[in-house]
Amino acid sequence: xxxxxxxxxxxxxxxxxxxxxxxxxxxxxxxxxxxxxxxxxxxxxxxxxxxxxxxxxxxxxxxxxxxxxxxxxxxxxxxxxxxxxxxxxxxxxxxxxxxxxxxxxxxxxxxxxxxxxxxxxxxxxxxxxxxxxxxxxxxxxxxxxxxxxxxxxxxxxxxxxxxxxxxxxxxxxxxxxxxxxxxxxxxxxxxxxxxxxxxxxxxxxxxxxxxxxxxxxxxxxxxxxxxxxxxxxxxxxxxxxxxxxxxxxxxxxxxxxxxxxxxxxxxxxxxxxxxxxxxxxxxxxxxxxxxxxxxxxxxxxxxxxxxxxxxxxxxxxxxxxxxxxxxxxxxxxxxxxxxxxxxxxxxxxxxxxxxxxxxxxxxxxxxxxxxxxxxxxxxxxxxxxxxxxxxxxxxxxxxxxxxxxxxxxxxxxxxxxxxxxxxxxxxxxxxxxxxxxxxxxxxxxxxxxxxxxxxxxxx
Amino acid sequence: xxxxxxxxxxxxxxxxxxxxxxxxxxxxxxxxxxxxxxxxxxxxxxxxxxxxxxxxxxxxxxxxxxxxxxxxxxxxxxxxxxxxxxxxxxxxxxxxxxxxxxxxxxxxxxxxxxxxxxxxxxxxxxxxxxxxxxxxxxxxxxxxxxxxxxxxxxxxxxxxxxxxxxxxxxxxxxxxxxxxxxxxxxxxxxxxxxxxxxxxxxxxxxxxxxxxxxxxxxxxxxxxxxxxxxxxxxxxxxxxxxxxxxxxxxxxxxxxxxxxxxxxxxxxxxxxxxxxxxxx
Ligand SMILES: Cc1cc2nc3c(=O)[nH]c(=O)nc-3n(C[C@H](O)[C@H](O)[C@H](O)COP(=O)(O)OP(=O)(O)OC[C@H]3O[C@@H](n4cnc5c(N)ncnc54)[C@H](O)[C@@H]3O)c2cc1C
Ligand code: FES
Numbered sequence: 085x086x087x088x089x090x091x092x093x094x095x096x097x098x099x100x101x102x103x104x105x106x107x108x109x110x111x112x113x114x115x116x117x118x119x120x121x122x123x124x125x126x127x128x129x130x131x132x133x134x135x136x137x138x139x140x141x142x143x144x145x146x147x148x149x150x151x152x153x154x155x156x157x158x159x160x161x162x163x164x165x166x167x168x169x170x171x172x173x174x175x176x177x178x179x180x181x182x183x184x185x186x187x188x189x190x191x192x193x194x195x196x197x198x199x200x201x202x203x204x205x206x207x208x209x210x211x212x213x214x215x216x217x218x219x220x221x222x223x224x225x226x227x228x229x230x231x232x233x234x235x236x237x238x239x240x241x242x243x244x245x246x247x248x249x250x251x252x253x254x255x256x257x258x259x260x261x262x263x264x265x266x267x268x269x270x271x272x273x274x275x276x277x278x279x280x281x282x283x284x285x286x287x288x289x290x291x292x293x294x295x296x297x298x299x300x301x302x303x304x305x306x307x308x309x310x311x312x313x314x315x316x317x318x319x320x321x322x323x324x325x326x327x328x329x330x331x332x333x334x335x336x337x338x339x340x341x342x343x344x345x346x347x348x349x350x351x352x353x354x355x356x357x358x359x360x361x362x363x364x365x366x367x368x369x370x371x372x373x374x375x376x377x378x379x380x381x382x383x384x385x386x387x388x389x390x391x392x393x394x395x396x397x398x399x400x401x402x403x404x405x406x407x408x409x410x411x412x413x414x415x416x417x418x419x420x421x422x423x424x425x426x427x428x429x430x431x432x433x434x435x436x437x438x439x440x441x442x443x444x445x446x447x448x449x450x451x452x453x454x455x456x457x458x459x460x461x462x463x464x465x466x467x468x469x470x471x472x473x474x475x476x477x478x479x480x481x482x483x484x485x486x487x488x489x490x491x492x493x494x495x496x497x498x499x500x501x502x503x504x505x506x507x508x509x510x511x512x513x514x515x516x517x518x519x520x521x522x523x524x525x526x527x528x529x530x531x532x533x534x535x536x537x538x539x540x541x542x543x
Numbered sequence: 544x545x546x547x548x549x550x551x552x553x554x555x556x557x558x559x560x561x562x563x564x565x566x567x568x569x570x571x572x573x574x575x576x577x578x579x580x581x582x583x584x585x586x587x588x589x590x591x592x593x594x595x596x597x598x599x600x601x602x603x604x605x606x607x608x609x610x611x612x613x614x615x616x617x618x619x620x621x622x623x624x625x626x627x628x629x630x631x632x633x634x635x636x637x638x639x640x641x642x643x644x645x646x647x648x649x650x651x652x653x654x655x656x657x658x659x660x661x662x663x664x665x666x667x668x669x670x671x672x673x674x675x676x677x678x679x680x681x682x683x684x685x686x687x688x689x690x691x692x693x694x695x696x697x698x699x700x701x702x703x704x705x706x707x708x709x710x711x712x713x714x715x716x717x718x719x720x721x722x723x724x725x726x727x728x729x730x731x732x733x734x735x736x737x738x739x740x741x742x743x744x745x746x747x748x749x750x751x752x753x754x755x756x757x758x759x760x761x762x763x764x765x766x767x768x769x770x771x772x773x774x775x776x777x778x779x780x781x782x783x784x785x786x787x788x789x790x791x792x793x794x795x796x797x798x799x800x801x802x803x804x805x806x807x808x809x810x811x812x813x814x815x816x817x818x819x820x821x822x823x
Contacts, residue, residue: 253762255580255587255628292630294762298566319764323776330769330776330795332802339765347586347759353813356586356611357759358806431798480763480781 088191091120093198098412102382105267105350117202121150124194125186132181137527138164142196149199158207166239169274172201175523176403208277217285221245223540226309228295231259232522233315233513236529238287244537251293259317263346266380296484311508311536318514319478323471328426333433337377337472344380362467363387369472375406377470378415390416394441394454436464475519502532510536544625553684556608556617564629565600573659574637574785578761580628588612589758593655605655611810633761634784639663643725644670648711648739650731651677654685657730662692670694676711680704712738719746733797740788752788754779771795
């Protein structure tokens with residue numbers, strides 16, 4: 085008989101975790117992992133593999149896990165995924181591998197994400213098998229941005245024998261994994277470990293290099309790099325464009341999360357960067373970023389944290405698990421609400437004027453469009469407002485590189501293989517798609533690596 | 544790691560540092576800045592480039608001890624020590640003018656970033672008149688260097704210890720009244736730039752200022768540095784730091800500069816306590 089439900093993963097209770105930054109889920113034991121792995125039907129056609137943007141051989145690694153051969157399982161995953169401990173934690177499995185799992189037709193899908201996480205953590209704790217990159221081809225590739233797209237592209241190119249340097253603007257590699265996603269969801273030790281794995285492969289990571297300022301793509305190409313991959317992400321924060329947005333107490337989610345995660349403001353004053361937070365915090369938006377900001381605010385000691393989302397729960401783009409965790413922790417979800425003006429005292433935020441919304445007919449994206457209800461204005465007492473309504477493509481590289489076409493959304497024009505309008509320049513991840521997911525950025529990095537390999541071979 | 548190759552006191556609590564940063568030195572142009580992080584617990588602070596030497600691979604930074612980080616630099620960073628991160632050059636270059644007379648008004652440590660701008664203007668062939676102001680003589684520095692790149696130089700101090708006993712706006716207004724001036728640059732504390740901008744507006748002369756809001760990344764990804772210029776919200780780190788001074792919302796800039804006052808005091812107190820404990 086097959087278990088109908090997934091083996092639960094132990095986690096910190098909501099009451100204790102809202103006061104710390106430790107990771108929420110605690111992981112499987114060996115036995116729990118093997119029990120969950122036994123639920124896999126080992127389908128011949130394996131729809132889950134097609135549901136995975138980097139095509140991890142899911143039935144194989146789950147079979148190895150079931151037999152207790154965790155080292156082999158790790159090796160299987162790593163054949164196509166260089167960042168498994170990260171993906172196991174942050175991928176939207178419910179819409180990818182687990183969404184198409186055969187089990188899901190009758191029961192809960194197999195816990196593929198949880199198993200991936202288990203296997204990757206097991207390997208980290210027990211020491212990874214050293215992977216030897218092939219001998220060098222002598223060909224050099226520059227990668228712009230050390231986010232998931234850039235790191236994946238770099239790892240694959242290195243495994244094809246090329247010499248890769250990653251140029252990263254910030255002082256730590258990881259992109260959003262480092263500055264955006266909080267410690268309690270993705271511990272920074274996990275990110276560092278996976279990035280170190282790339283360094284051990286021989287990938288060179290040059291930090292504090294702002295491409296377009298410190299050095300340009302044009303210079304890289306003329307300095308002997310045979311190709312450049314641009315994975316500079318969607319780091320430009322979008323604001324609401326309403327009055328009062330420059331008041332003190334209004335943050336972009338990027339600023340708030342960067343202060344806390346990258347600069348470790350949650351450990352101020354041991355770390356020098358502070359973050360100012362009021363007692364009543366409102367977060368505007370309904371995606372993962374909004375959930376992360378809200379849960380971070382709670383952990384920093386805010387008394388009341390609400391999420392203002394202009395549509396309803398059904399339209400929320402955040403992962404189901406994040407919404408669930410946020411509610412458990414006491415985040416107050418306010419649906420069909422949209423701030424229209426911010427009021428302050430002496431330059432400091434005091435109130436948000438909001439409108440109630442209702443859902444009208446579907447818009448271009450197929451989601452029902454929120455429309456304001458006339459006369460429904462109300463005032464909300466807030467001293468901190470965090471704007472998490474999305475990020476746009478970072479304009480610096482497109483602006484400073486000749487021959488690169490951008491779309492009207494500011495993203496780089498590139499095909500499925502990452503080929504841009506400039507010969508020798510490839511691109512992938514959020515800079516091409518706009519803000520998306522870790523795994524889709526990794527998938528794009530992989531495809532581009534293959535295309536760059538062909539380009540270097542003269543194809 | 545970026546080694547400090549030279550450190551020289553320019554006044555009480557004002558130091559000039561030569562720091563190794565070859566990539567930055569090669570790419571730098573007037574008007575730009577760097578973001579510095581001293582150590583792995585440090586904050587990212589923007590410092591305007593005071594000079595650079597591409598051949599030697601160094602940049603010059605002039606730093607006044609104000610907050611915790613700058614005080615730490617003053618007291619604990621010396622020749623041979625390393626600064627963990629120096630990122631740049633960041634921001635847009637100064638948009639120079641090519642003819643006529645330009646007034647370069649610098650207040651306090653604003654003299655340092657003014658220097659490369661004045662030098663570049665001089666190289667463009669314009670007539671450069673410098674106005675340097677400080678509270679007192681000991682806070683005034685680089686007078687000789689500025690004299691080399693200015694056709695005329697006016698000094699002012701609040702207490703009259705050297706030059707005219709006046710604020711910089713006095714000679715500025717007089718010169719704007721007496722001469723045909725094409726453009727004014729004003730670099731210094733926000734309040735000084737605000738009054739210089741008002742003086743220029745009154746005379747109908749365009750003025751460029753260099754904004755110094757609180758920054759985090761300095762690369763355009765957070766918006767901490769946003770300022771209102773004209774009717775628009777701009778990110779000073781990537782859209783500036785130079786903007787037309789007559790269009791800047793100064794009240795907002797000044798308020799936002801003070802947003803973290805309490806936390807800054809807390810960090811500074813803690814640092815002082817640590818220094819005292821280490822000494823005893
Ligand atoms: C708070 C938050 C939570 C999220 N949660 C999830 C989640 O749970 N699951 C999920 O799948 N996705 C999530 N996402 C989305 C996901 O993180 C991104 O889609 C993914 O990181 C994109 O990868 P990337 O490599 O394209 O870009 P990024 O991760 O943005 O990396 C780009 C890198 O390039 C660098 N860079 C930019 N410009 C330059 C330059 N000029 N020179 C040098 N370097 C440069 C940046 O500093 C950065 O390190 C989240 C995003 C955020 C912000
Ligand atoms: S400092 Fe972050 S955008 Fe300017």
